Amino acid sequence: MAHDRSRDPVEQRTQRPRIADVAREAGVSKTAVSFAFNSPDRLAPETAVRIRAVADQLGYTPHPVARMLTQRHTMTIGVLTPQALSVIFSNPFFGAFSEGVAVAAEELGYGLHFISPLQGSLLRAMNRATVDGVVAVGLSGAHPEVEQIRRAGVPIVLVDSTALPEHGSVEIDDVGGAYAAASYIASLGHRDVLVLGVEPPAPGGPDPDGVTSRRLRGYREAFAAVGAVIPDERVIVGPASIEGGIAITDRAWEDGLRFTAVLAMSDAMAIGAMRALRDLRLSIPGDVSVVGFDDIDLAPHVDPPLTTVHQPIRRKGEEAVRALLTVVERRGQAKPEHRRLETRLIVRGSTGPVPKHRREVAGKQD
Amino acid sequence: MAHDRSRDPVEQRTQRPRIADVAREAGVSKTAVSFAFNSPDRLAPETAVRIRAVADQLGYTPHPVARMLTQRHTMTIGVLTPQALSVIFSNPFFGAFSEGVAVAAEELGYGLHFISPLQGSLLRAMNRATVDGVVAVGLSGAHPEVEQIRRAGVPIVLVDSTALPEHGSVEIDDVGGAYAAASYIASLGHRDVLVLGVEPPAPGGPDPDGVTSRRLRGYREAFAAVGAVIPDERVIVGPASIEGGIAITDRAWEDGLRFTAVLAMSDAMAIGAMRALRDLRLSIPGDVSVVGFDDIDLAPHVDPPLTTVHQPIRRKGEEAVRALLTVVERRGQAKPEHRRLETRLIVRGSTGPVPKHRREVAGKQD
DNA sequence: ACAGTCGCCTAAACCGGTTTGCTAAACCGG
DNA sequence: CCGGTTTAGCAAACCGGTTTAGGCGACTGT
Numbered sequence: 001m002a003h004d005r006s007r008d009p010v011e012q013r014t015q016r017p018r019i020a021d022v023a024r025e026a027g028v029s030k031t032a033v034s035f036a037f038n039s040p041d042r043l044a045p046e047t048a049v050r051i052r053a054v055a056d057q058l059g060y061t062p063h064p065v066a067r068m069l070t071q072r073h074t075m076t077i078g079v080l081t082p083q084a085l086s087v088i089f090s091n092p093f094f095g096a097f098s099e100g101v102a103v104a105a106e107e108l109g110y111g112l113h114f115i116s117p118l119q120g121s122l123l124r125a126m127n128r129a130t131v132d133g134v135v136a137v138g139l140s141g142a143h144p145e146v147e148q149i150r151r152a153g154v155p156i157v158l159v160d161s162t163a164l165p166e167h168g169s170v171e172i173d174d175v176g177g178a179y180a181a182a183s184y185i186a187s188l189g190h191r192d193v194l195v196l197g198v199e200p201p202a203p204g205g206p207d208p209d210g211v212t213s214r215r216l217r218g219y220r221e222a223f224a225a226v227g228a229v230i231p232d233e234r235v236i237v238g239p240a241s242i243e244g245g246i247a248i249t250d251r252a253w254e255d256g257l258r259f260t261a262v263l264a265m266s267d268a269m270a271i272g273a274m275r276a277l278r279d280l281r282l283s284i285p286g287d288v289s290v291v292g293f294d295d296i297d298l299a300p301h302v303d304p305p306l307t308t309v310h311q312p313i314r315r316k317g318e319e320a321v322r323a324l325l326t327v328v329e330r331r332g333q334a335k336p337e338h339r340r341l342e343t344r345l346i347v348r349g350s351t352g353p354v355p356k357h358r359r360e361v362a363g364k365q366d
Numbered sequence: 367m368a369h370d371r372s373r374d375p376v377e378q379r380t381q382r383p384r385i386a387d388v389a390r391e392a393g394v395s396k397t398a399v400s401f402a403f404n405s406p407d408r409l410a411p412e413t414a415v416r417i418r419a420v421a422d423q424l425g426y427t428p429h430p431v432a433r434m435l436t437q438r439h440t441m442t443i444g445v446l447t448p449q450a451l452s453v454i455f456s457n458p459f460f461g462a463f464s465e466g467v468a469v470a471a472e473e474l475g476y477g478l479h480f481i482s483p484l485q486g487s488l489l490r491a492m493n494r495a496t497v498d499g500v501v502a503v504g505l506s507g508a509h510p511e512v513e514q515i516r517r518a519g520v521p522i523v524l525v526d527s528t529a530l531p532e533h534g535s536v537e538i539d540d541v542g543g544a545y546a547a548a549s550y551i552a553s554l555g556h557r558d559v560l561v562l563g564v565e566p567p568a569p570g571g572p573d574p575d576g577v578t579s580r581r582l583r584g585y586r587e588a589f590a591a592v593g594a595v596i597p598d599e600r601v602i603v604g605p606a607s608i609e610g611g612i613a614i615t616d617r618a619w620e621d622g623l624r625f626t627a628v629l630a631m632s633d634a635m636a637i638g639a640m641r642a643l644r645d646l647r648l649s650i651p652g653d654v655s656v657v658g659f660d661d662i663d664l665a666p667h668v669d670p671p672l673t674t675v676h677q678p679i680r681r682k683g684e685e686a687v688r689a690l691l692t693v694v695e696r697r698g699q700a701k702p703e704h705r706r707l708e709t710r711l712i713v714r715g716s717t718g719p720v721p722k723h724r725r726e727v728a729g730k731q732d
Numbered sequence: 733a734c735a736g737t738c739g740c741c742t743a744a745a746c747c748g749g750t751t752t753g754c755t756a757a758a759c760c761g762g
Numbered sequence: 763c764c765g766g767t768t769t770a771g772c773a774a775a776c777c778g779g780t781t782t783a784g785g786c787g788a789c790t791g792t
Contacts, residue, residue, distance in 0.1 A: 016518060018778060019779060028741075028742085029742045029743075030743095030778090030779080031742055031780085031781085032740090032742075034779070034780055035741085035780095038780075042740080042741085044741090059518070062779065062780095063777090064493060065435050065440065065779090066747090067779060068431045068747095069435055069747050069748070069778080069780090070746075070778090070779055070781075071747090071779090071780075072747075075494055076479070085465070085478065086465050086468040086469040086472060088468075089461045090464075091461075092456065098451070098455040099451070099452050099454075099455040099456050100452075102450070102451035102454075102480075102482070103452040106450060106451060106452060106484070109484060109485070111479065111480070111481065111484070111491065111495055112479070112480045113480075114468075114477070114480070115477065116472065118475060118477070125477065127427050128442075129442075129477055130430050130431050130434065130440075152425070152427055153381065242664070297608070298608070298664070301608055301637065302668075303668075384747095385748065385749060385750095386748080386749095394771075394772090395772050395773075396748090396749080396750090396772090397771070397773080399749095400751085401750095401770095404750075408771085410771090413771085429749065431747090432749035432750085433748080434749095435747090436750040438777075733792100736789105736790085736791090737788100738787105738788085738790095739786105739787095740786090740787095740788105741784105741785085742783100742784085743782105743784090743785095744781100744782090744783090745780105745781085745783095747779090747781100749776105750775105750776085751775085751776080752773105752774090752775075752776095755770105756770095756772105757768100757769085757770085759768070761764105761765105761767105762764095762765105
């Protein structure tokens with residue numbers, strides 16, 4: 001009795017029209033209406049036109065969910081992050097990455113769905129999401145979620161994680177980039193450095209081979225090459241944001257750490273560090289050199305322009321989507337791709353030779 | 367014959383298990399399985415447990431699309447923009463806005479789907495998207511799309527557009543904010559200003575009452591109050607980005623325009639303007655004062671810290687979602703809400719009194 | 733005149749779940 | 763011991779489309 005709409009066109013509900021309504025109105029079968037939209041060539045031209053006209057006039061549009069159900073694909077891809085979206089969106093790195101994802105997705109006709117933990121559970125969120133595949137950023141390959149997602153039959157591409165052969169991946173040469181940065185800093189004479197690491201995405205584990213570990217390895221190898229070491233107490237991690245950079249730089253200073261160079265694993269942190277140092281009346285690069293990582297859009301525009309390790313953030317997003325879609329589009333036939341992109345050091349104005357009066361600002365430890 | 371999987375458990379496909387598989391395996395009906403997941407209280411406790419165990423072991427998860435179809439809602443909301451996502455994501459304003467949207471969406475258990483024109487058509491994109499409602503940002507209320515979306519029965523909330531009574535809206539006091547900014551600038555003695563407007567989202571029309579027009583009105587009213595005018599040739603529009611700000615400031619300067627203050631309608635443009643001015647060897651605020659609009663996270667961190675009109679960007683996102691969900695959750699029962707948020711001027715370091723030697727840098731026009 | 737082909741359209745099955753009656757057995761008070 | 767109420771679970775309808783397998787009349791070739 002709730003379905004009067006199918007009998008009484010006058011007392012019709014505010015609901016959207018269904019395919020059956022169009023069919024009845026046009027005096028054809030549902031099949032014909034479906035054909036009119038999806039394969040008009042299977043209908044007499046004028047019939048197709050007539051059906052379309054009726055549909056238009058009724059304001060009919062195929063229900064996307066119903067269509068998905070039968071077509072077995074949704075034409076949308078998911079972007080998965082282990083962090084809350086609310087903490088991610090104003091991260092410039094993530095913004096640029098999403099831009100790359102969006103470029104490729106738009107080009108290939110896919111929509112974008114962002115997936116983040118729902119009530120603390122990534123799986124719950126995944127199970128609600130209707131996507132053909134997923135680009136996961138900052139999710140360690142060891143993460144148990146990854147396996148469960150694959151079991152659910154959803155293709156996945158991991159970005160910035162250690163690659164496992166079973167799924168696609170896109171990564172950059174973290175070690176090489178970090179090596180170049182530290183090597184340059186060392187060549188300027190710096191020996192007392194402060195390293196700002198990015199907090200592991202999944203708070204809880206030290207993440208044995210996450211981004212922070214890989215870049216740290218690069219820094220250390222470069223210093224080792226000149227016979228210097230970076231002790232553990234000079235490595236501090238914090239949130240990859242301007243505020244994070246300010247906070248941990250201040251804390252390091254207050255803890256008595258002195259240094260002539262800061263190696264930050266993210267540009268946002270580097271910018272925060274510069275801010276904090278300036279507030280401490282230190283000049284950059286006169287007293288302290290700062291080098292970042294990422295080369296976000298803003299990097300050349302801060303004062304002084306930031307020396308940093310460039311990584312092709314947007315391209316990373318694009319490549320991830322392309323890698324994903326090759327496996328999505330031929331349902332598991334194609335084997336997962338692994339793409340690795342290059343990094344390179346970009347020298348700008350925030351780095352310079354170690355100050356001659358360095359003893360005054362640094363080297364205070366034993 | 368393609369469905370052997372239902373008869374031969376050995377030669378089963380790589381497909382994900384369906385509810386029927388679980389039912390068969392557990393020796394119950396589909397209904398029972400459904401109950402086990404959705405209303406376990408309708409089953410004997412031990413039966414529910416057993417079904418759940420079988421499901422787990424099979425790796426069964428209810429197909430989200432099928433579930434959506436019957437439940438008539440998707441638990442996701444769309445964020446609609448008339449611009450390509452690829453141009454939007456690294457816009458800091460949009461980032462902060464999305465953050466607000468994400469906060470509210472996450473809190474209320476909704477997912478997020480970004481919708482941008484597909485092959486140039488917003489409608490095509492909308493029709494592919496499975497959302498319960500839409501937050502549209504920067505879409506003029508007059509836009510024909512809006513009406514069509516409403517006709518499709520999708521609730522919509524407009525952000526930063528002139529409000530129409532039929533749908534919800536969230537806006538800020540653009541005129542008031544702009545008035546405050548210009549008023550302050552005028553009180554510092556500035557009379558020769560350059561106004562940087564944001565390019566209308568829909569390139570094509572001058573957008574009679576878009577953001578640019580509203581803020582310009584505020585600027586002009588403030589100047590009128592002190593008996594000054596802002597002539598049309600001192601108002602230039604461009605993309606709301608750092609690069610955009612640099613480009614149009616340079617162009618204005620080359621065109622011979624001279625000014626002691628810049629009124630930018632976005633912080634990104636203001637930062638670009640500062641950059642361009644510094645490259646012209648002008649000091650800020652010594653020679654030229656700059657005031658922005660938005661108060662993005664970066665605003666206090668540029669050098670000098672940017673004086674700007676603060677608007678609660680994140681809250682705008684949150685309010686939009688809440689307004690949307692009140693109508694989504696009681697299917698059209700609630701009438702659309704209209705919320706208006708305040709703006710206020712934040713004075714930082716980029717503004718100062720008009721220079722005494724102003725004749726040298728400005729006032730060159732007749 | 734007749735079988736074969738083609739063009740146009742349809743009835744019914746299907747996608748993978750949820751929801752709505754209903755039934756049969758167990759329980760219950762008197 | 764009997765009618766009435768729970769309890770536990772099922773079959774079938776349904777959500778709104780797409781797709782498969784034909785049906786039917788007109789055309790074609792012989």
